Amino acid sequence: MAARNLKNATIALLVPLPSIVFFLFFIHAHSDAAGGNSVFSWCYNHPFLLANVLFFFNVNVLFWIIGLIQSNNWMIDLYWTVIPVMLVHYYASHPMTVKDGLRSVVVIGLTWVWSVRLTHNYFRREKWQWGEREDWRFNEMRRQYGKQWWWVSFFAVYFSQQIFLIGICLPMYAIHMSNKPWDRWDFLATVACIIGIVIAYYADTQLHDFVQKNERLKELGAPTVPNLDKGLWRYSRHPNYFGEQLWWWSLAGFAWNLEQGWMFIGTFINTLCLAYVTVLVEKRMLKQQHRAEAYGRYQKSTSVWIPWFRSAIKDSKAKTS
Structure with a gap:
């Protein structure tokens, strides 16, 4: 039990690193990317699309593969409480951002408070275990789809979450693309x-x-x-x-x-x-x-x-x- 808990905690902490490392490298290189034709130039000019690309590969694909290996889609529940924090910081730090400083700081702070509350509730409910179980709705769908669940889960568990999470966090994008005073x-x-x-x-x-x-x-x-x-x-x-x-x-x-x-x-x-x-x-x-x-x-x-x-x-x- 302790070994599994440690393994899942390690996976959960390491899994967002591809997106984080890529974005930090992009931030470091953006001064040379604004007017060029490189991949970084595209990243510079399309902050919203870049957020979707990172979500697709790092969450939809990587989380899905881990879920297949573990036969447990627990990680998306945990990251529901984390991804909005990552998105609000992403929008706030993207080179294309235009923002009112007070509004940005307030929304970032509120998002952190929301996330800490929900993350605490998640672990309290799971008796402080990492990946102890997956959402009961996923369990029911696993039984319903049987052998087809391996590919259905990609759309039902992960791709759908991209639509919900990116969509529900749209105001964070608006907040960091306007300098209208508070x-x-x-x-x-x-x-x-x-x-x-x-x-x-x-x-x-x-x-x-x-x-x-x-x-x-x-x-x-x-x-x-x-x-x-x-x-x-x-x-x-x-x-x-x-x-x-x-x-x-x-x-x-x-x-x-x-x-x-x-x-x-x-x-x-x-x-x-x-x-x-x-x-x-x-x-x-x-x-x-x-x-x-x-x-x-x-x-x-x-x-x-x-x-x-x-x-x-x-x-x-x-x-x-």
Whole structure:
């Protein structure tokens, strides 16, 4: 166990090096590349396309090969929390960048806070193990596609993540391609980003404590609590999802303020995807016999995402049915 954990940690720390080394070499050589016809000249003139090329080869291809070797696609979950940080620094340091210094520093700082929160939650959930398991949705698709999974996984697990991650991080590109001075809309977007991160943190912490409590009850042979409906979870069935979406939509608010409102498209697609995930999660909960009845009542009385007061009318109907 310890040896596997160390091996996976080493792989995870080394795997982004090809992109990092290439970009640092490009930065060092960019002064000679701006007007030439070399590969570096293309990199200089196409920062967004370069980000996609690096993602394709370093994440899609390399992560996919490692996943095939290990029969486990765990790494993409971990790097979901890291790639936005890498992208925001990439855009901030690219030679073509034009930016307002305050806006850039604030967004970089916010992205780091978001990443630290989500990375901490990932390792806490995985009991501080590297690559202990892959996402349950990938497990289900592995069973569904059987022998075809080896090539389906490239598109379902990795190529799709390029669309989502590059798309959802589009505002970071806009922020570093405009020197419009900081204004009150940037301040409001910042406050909303912080609120989203805080909500997601407390929601995930409450969920973690609930899971830990049930594990202790199970070890003692005592009945477990079928459903979490306390704290933020009293007002929303998925407050962690709400906090996460508030963060991304608020980040997109920076792009809107820079007259790049079309960049909401990445956030919108991500929201649609998370809505589908919400349906899958709730179906999965209802399939578990020990919690199906309690969760059914919870669905009838509690808002899906946006925190709101519980419905007393629906509660009373659930009790009399």
